[in-house]
Amino acid sequence: MLWAATVAALLAATPTFVTRGDVTPEAELRREAETAWAALEARYVAEAGAAPAKAPVTIVLQRGVALPPERNAQGRPGRVELRQNTPGVLEERLRVALRHELAHQLLWWACPQSSEDRLFHEAFSVAVSGELAAWKEAPYQSLSRAASELASAPAVDTPRARRALARLLSESVGFPKALSRRLRQCQDGARWVVPLSIDELAEVSVRAPGPAMVVVSRHSGEVLLAEGDVRRAVPYGSTLKPFLYAAGAGHPVLAPRAGVQEWACGPGLPAKVDGSTALLRSCNGYFLDWEAKGSAPKAFGAWGPVLETVGLTGTPADMADAIGLRSTLALSPWGMAQAYRLLAEARPDVVALLADNAARGTLSELPASKALAGVATKTGTVRDAASRPQFGWIAAVDADLVVVAVRPGKMPRHFAEEIPATLARVRRQAGLDAARVQVLGLVPAKEVEARCSGAGFAVEDGVPRAAPAEWARLEGLTSRGAAVCLGAPWRVRFPKGVEEGRDYAGVFTWSTPPPYRPPPGVPTSPSALKARRGSDFIFRTTRLQYTAGVVGAEDVTLRGEPRVALARVIAHNEQHSRHPGRPVCDTTHCQAFRGTVRVQAEEAKAVGLAPLKWKEWLLFSQGGEEPWKERRPRAEVERLVGRGLVSLRFEGGRALSIVTKTEGDSTFESAGSLPCDLLRSGLKLASCPRTASFDGPDMVFEGRGRGHGEGLDVEAAKASGLKSDAILEGAYGRQRPAPRDDSGS
Numbered sequence: 001m002l003w004a005a006t007v008a009a010l011l012a013a014t015p016t017f018v019t020r021g022d023v024t025p026e027a028e029l030r031r032e033a034e035t036a037w038a039a040l041e042a043r044y045v046a047e048a049g050a051a052p053a054k055a056p057v058t059i060v061l062q063r064g065v066a067l068p069p070e071r072n073a074q075g076r077p078g079r080v081e082l083r084q085n086t087p088g089v090l091e092e093r094l095r096v097a098l099r100h101e102l103a104h105q106l107l108w109w110a111c112p113q114s115s116e117d118r119l120f121h122e123a124f125s126v127a128v129s130g131e132l133a134a135w136k137e138a139p140y141q142s143l144s145r146a147a148s149e150l151a152s153a154p155a156v157d158t159p160r161a162r163r164a165l166a167r168l169l170s171e172s173v174g175f176p177k178a179l180s181r182r183l184r185q186c187q188d189g190a191r192w193v194v195p196l197s198i199d200e201l202a203e204v205s206v207r208a209p210g211p212a213m214v215v216v217s218r219h220s221g222e223v224l225l226a227e228g229d230v231r232r233a234v235p236y237g238s239t240l241k242p243f244l245y246a247a248g249a250g251h252p253v254l255a256p257r258a259g260v261q262e263w264a265c266g267p268g269l270p271a272k273v274d275g276s277t278a279l280l281r282s283c284n285g286y287f288l289d290w291e292a293k294g295s296a297p298k299a300f301g302a303w304g305p306v307l308e309t310v311g312l313t314g315t316p317a318d319m320a321d322a323i324g325l326r327s328t329l330a331l332s333p334w335g336m337a338q339a340y341r342l343l344a345e346a347r348p349d350v351v352a353l354l355a356d357n358a359a360r361g362t363l364s365e366l367p368a369s370k371a372l373a374g375v376a377t378k379t380g381t382v383r384d385a386a387s388r389p390q391f392g393w394i395a396a397v398d399a400d401l402v403v404v405a406v407r408p409g410k411m412p413r414h415f416a417e418e419i420p421a422t423l424a425r426v427r428r429q430a431g432l433d434a435a436r437v438q439v440l441g442l443v444p445a446k447e448v449e450a451r452c453s454g455a456g457f458a459v460e461d462g463v464p465r466a467a468p469a470e471w472a473r474l475e476g477l478t479s480r481g482a483a484v485c486l487g488a489p490w491r492v493r494f495p496k497g498v499e500e501g502r503d504y505a506g507v508f509t510w511s512t513p514p515p516y517r518p519p520p521g522v523p524t525s526p527s528a529l530k531a532r533r534g535s536d537f538i539f540r541t542t543r544l545q546y547t548a549g550v551v552g553a554e555d556v557t558l559r560g561e562p563r564v565a566l567a568r569v570i571a572h573n574e575q576h577s578r579h580p581g582r583p584v585c586d587t588t589h590c591q592a593f594r595g596t597v598r599v600q601a602e603e604a605k606a607v608g609l610a611p612l613k614w615k616e617w618l619l620f621s622q623g624g625e626e627p628w629k630e631r632r633p634r635a636e637v638e639r640l641v642g643r644g645l646v647s648l649r650f651e652g653g654r655a656l657s658i659v660t661k662t663e664g665d666s667t668f669e670s671a672g673s674l675p676c677d678l679l680r681s682g683l684k685l686a687s688c689p690r691t692a693s694f695d696g697p698d699m700v701f702e703g704r705g706r707g708h709g710e711g712l713d714v715e716a717a718k719a720s721g722l723k724s725d726a727i728l729e730g731a732y733g734r735q736r737p738a739p740r741d742d743s744g745s
Contacts, residue, residue: 119156220505357379358370431571440474
């Protein structure tokens with residue numbers, strides 16, 4: 001009785017075939033189509049377990065015309081196009097083509113949810129059309145080579161791709177099991193959330209990537225760790241949902257729909273779900289229903305260009321694509337890490353929300369949850385048709401690092417413990433925390449230009465905007481938020497066109513310093529005032545990169561323990577700025593910094609040692625014993641120490657002066673004192689002088705070495721042969737607080 005009912009259903013489902021006289025003989029073509037259709041329906045019933053609910057009413061058979069392919073093959077639903085070489089002859093090639101195209105028609109009718117799955121359509125059509133034998137006559141091709149060929153032509157619209165597909169299908173004994181599973185999915189009416197994959201079709205992992213892990217600095221953008229093929233794009237699951245959340249102008253409060261699989265977001269789901277809960281629970285149903293309300297961002301909104309720039313393989317057609325329900329798009333772990341780095345810069349509120357994931361989201365109630373407290377995380381799982389995990393993703397962001405891990409065949413909860421372990425492992429490289437410095441303050445802001453050879457973005461009120469590919473004013477890039485260069489350092493030049501510029505591996509922001517009024521006795525030359533005012537540009541990089549940059553600017557020839565000692569002082573001083581409430585500056589008023597450079601072993605060692613015991617700014621200078629002699633106008637000297645100068649000597653790091661003053665009829669001498677380095681910097685002398693003598697309208701200064709002569713003497717350190725601890729103890733063992741407006745180097 002059951003078989004009779006099935007046969008009756010098949011007969012009722014057979015469509016009417018209509019010809020137009022351009023493929024002949026027409027009657028024989030129609031009979032061929034009816035026979036082929038019956039065989040296709042029988043195969044469908046055998047694999048899907050039941051007959052389709054209904055059939056197309058009419059299918060037109062016509063001669064092929066010069067039309068571009070639509071959907072999965074030539075023609076369109078309800079129309080089959082054929083190429084006939086010899087009029088009146090239905091040669092075997094045409095019969096095979098007819099069966100192939102009718103297979104597409106059957107799927108469009110019986111399984112409309114699979115209509116965009118090109119690989120499934122082509123695999124089914126090749127498997128049932130009888131063409132496999134012809135493809136097998138081609139030269140031997142390995143499975144891995146076939147998978148590669150097929151992956152390079154996902155539309156399966158080339159002879160090489162068809163041959164590769166036939167090679168994968170020929171691995172099966174009988175009808176391919178992957179196609180049987182998918183046909184049952186068709187009959188069940190299930191959503192086609194995961195397209196057929198090459199590996200699923202082959203029943204083996206012929207091109208499955210291995211595990212991959214990448215760690216990127218939030219500050220400098222450096223790749224600090226890369227394991228596996230971190231540049232290979234794979235489907236990303238739910239890991240891009242934070243970008244949809246960030247792109248949304250508003251997040252509705254929605255009621256979960258009972259019995260809907262996409263709303264199965266863990267136990268205890270509230271009766272009303274807001275956007276933050278949906279993000280932490282990774283509720284697919286929320287995002288799909290948000291799209292249905294018409295208010296969800298399309299194609300990731302403002303974040304779409306960011307994701308495309310870092311390697312997203314296409315534009316999502318709908319929310320199912322965007323949230324990874326359909327594995328039509330892919331992104332590499334490297335690209336994911338770059339995108340999260342920018343998200344952390346532009347939307348710290350979203351990252352702060354994700355920091356709750358270990359407490360009340362998809363990584364809660366795990367042994368690793370406690371170790372992940374405070375770390376922003378987002379998980380993603382890519383499943384096959386049988387709901388088995390193909391890829392598990394975890395993206396994690398803490399104060400300094402971005403980590404992205406991909407594990408084939410694993411759920412994110414099954415490898416969550418790897419994230420805190422990786423963070424700890426990377427942090428064995430010290431100095432990855434942030435260092436901030438006021439930069440380029442001696443140059444008019446409008447003259448500073450920057451260019452990103454990677455992917456540059458200017459954050460404008462939390463929204464990323466692509467930076468120009470060519471040189472652009474840094475002032476404009478930072479006027480409303482941070483300027484971030486993904487995949488490369490910023491290149492900065494000033495003035496325009498004069499030099500190729502310097503590398504700055506980090507993030508620029510704009511911050512206007514407060515007005516500066518120099519204390520009495522502090523030099524007031526234009527450059528001195530600019531240095532002490534600070535800068536409108538704040539540059540953030542790692543403490544290690546900053547330290548290396550200053551060492552390179554101060555003494556690039558330094559090596560060994562003296563370099564370690566200087567690097568320790570530089571790293572220490574970054575935490576004790578001479579600009580109250582502001583970062584350290586990049587001039588000799590603080591510590592010279594001319595961009596980021598290649599880190600040397602000495603800097604890496606220095607930042608990994610214990611912090612210095614002193615709690616104030618530590619002076620250092622080039623030092624040495626090389627003699628020098630300089631002449632300066634007496635009037636210029638008196639501008640610093642007072643008019644009527646009659647004596648000037650140097651003792652204990654201070655300039656001791658005697659000047660004559662007149663008050664009424666009385667003339668008397670007055671003693672004065674100021675830090676020697678204020679005199680040195682004001683007169684632009686190589687170091688604090690040892691002697692000063694009068695020579696007519698001028699004064700002649702003589703001294704040795706370079707710098708203010710206090711604190712660490714770099715040249716003396718070179719000659720000492722001591723370890724860094726001994727060098728620093730000798731320089732600062734009796735350290736006194738440095739004058740706030742003194743010069744730092």
